Amino acid sequence: GGKLPPSEVAVQAMHESVSNHIYDGYGPAVGALAARQAIVDKYSSIDNEFTADDVVLASGCSHALQMAIEAVANAGDNILVPHPGFPLYSTLCRPHNIIDKPYKIDMSGEDVKIDLSYMATIIDDNTKAIIINNPGNPTGGVFTKEHLEEILEFANKYKLIIIADEIYGDLVYNGATFYPLASLSPKVPIITCDGIAKRWMVPGWRLGWLIIHNHFGVLTEVKKGIVALSQKIVGPCSLVQGALPKILRETPEEYFVYTRNVIETNANIVEDILAEVPGMR
Numbered sequence: 001g002g003k004l005p006p007s008e009v010a011v012q013a014m015h016e017s018v019s020n021h022i023y024d025g026y027g028p029a030v031g032a033l034a035a036r037q038a039i040v041d042k043y044s045s046i047d048n049e050f051t052a053d054d055v056v057l058a059s060g061c062s063h064a065l066q067m068a069i070e071a072v073a074n075a076g077d078n079i080l081v082p083h084p085g086f087p088l089y090s091t092l093c094r095p096h097n098i099i100d101k102p103y104k105i106d107m108s109g110e111d112v113k114i115d116l117s118y119m120a121t122i123i124d125d126n127t128k129a130i131i132i133n134n135p136g137n138p139t140g141g142v143f144t145k146e147h148l149e150e151i152l153e154f155a156n157k158y159k160l161i162i163i164a165d166e167i168y169g170d171l172v173y174n175g176a177t178f179y180p181l182a183s184l185s186p187k188v189p190i191i192t193c194d195g196i197a198k199r200w201m202v203p204g205w206r207l208g209w210l211i212i213h214n215h216f217g218v219l220t221e222v223k224k225g226i227v228a229l230s231q232k233i234v235g236p237c238s239l240v241q242g243a244l245p246k247i248l249r250e251t252p253e254e255y256f257v258y259t260r261n262v263i264e265t266n267a268n269i270v271e272d273i274l275a276e277v278p279g280m281r
Contacts, residue, residue: 004259004262007200012246013244016242017239020242023242030055031055034245038244038249039209042249050213055212057230057235057236058210059206059233062088063208064194066092068210069092069096069098070225075098076099077127079098079127079130080101080123080127080131081102081131082133082136084138086165103119103122103130104118107141111143112136112139112142114132114151116154120158128160129161129163131162132163135169135171135178142178148181148184149184156187161222164181164182164190164193166180166192168198171198171260171263174264182213189215189216192210193208193209195207195208199256200247201259205237208236212226
């Protein structure tokens with residue numbers, strides 16, 4: 001009990017996808033074109049333009065992160081990961097002898113920030129990418145637009161790829177605003193990892209995606225690697241792919257407003273309770 005339900009639109013879309021038997025078979029390993037185009041229609045914009053050819057579907061955002069990490073780094077390379085951060089980043093790196101180097105998240109001020117000065121000290125010739133998780137797990141922090149621009153300047157200076165874990169997207173509250181990192185970057189190569197798990201409240205449906213923002217062709221070989229890696233599972237669940245266009249197109253904004261309000265209320269209750277615990281702030 002207590003869990004937030006998926007929207008009726010999402011449930012109906014899945015019912016239709018199962019019932020029409022169009023999606024019972026295998027599809028393209030990178031994902032069905034209609035599903036990839038639905039992601040373009042939902043998220044591509046003048047400031048963040050991409051095509052269906054730049055999208056690869058995954059079995060959840062975790063799988064998207066796995067493909068991104070394996071495509072950008074080899075054994076002995078390192079990737080910068082947030083601390084505190086999502087433990088899965090390390091789990092995905094270590095079996096391939098990719099070193100996960102933790103950088104510091106500064107939560108001492110009003111706004112959560114990356115300690116970029118410290119990050120500069122841990123970069124070496126084998127550093128291939130930075131994982132930026134925004135909104136953050138487990139911190140709950142949302143980076144300001146100004147700080148995201150600082151991060152992009154940093155990545156450009158050191159010629160690093162950014163893997164943007166944006167699974168929580170605009171699931172924000174208390175006046176915070178979510179900015180997709182790729183919408184602020186005309187030149188930094190970014191691989192965005194996202195999915196329907198969090199905002200649509202269906203983590204068990206296991207559908208995520210990567211968007212490869214291949215500025216100036218920097219990610220051309222990485223993109224080929226991601227496409228090759230997608231062959232490992234021959235694409236995510238075709239039934240959820242079939243439902244995705246309707247889910248993205250027709251889920252009403254009222255659904256997201258409701259879920260954000262519930263989460264904000266719950267967070268405030270927890271904050272009030274913890275504030276009464278000696279030594280907590």
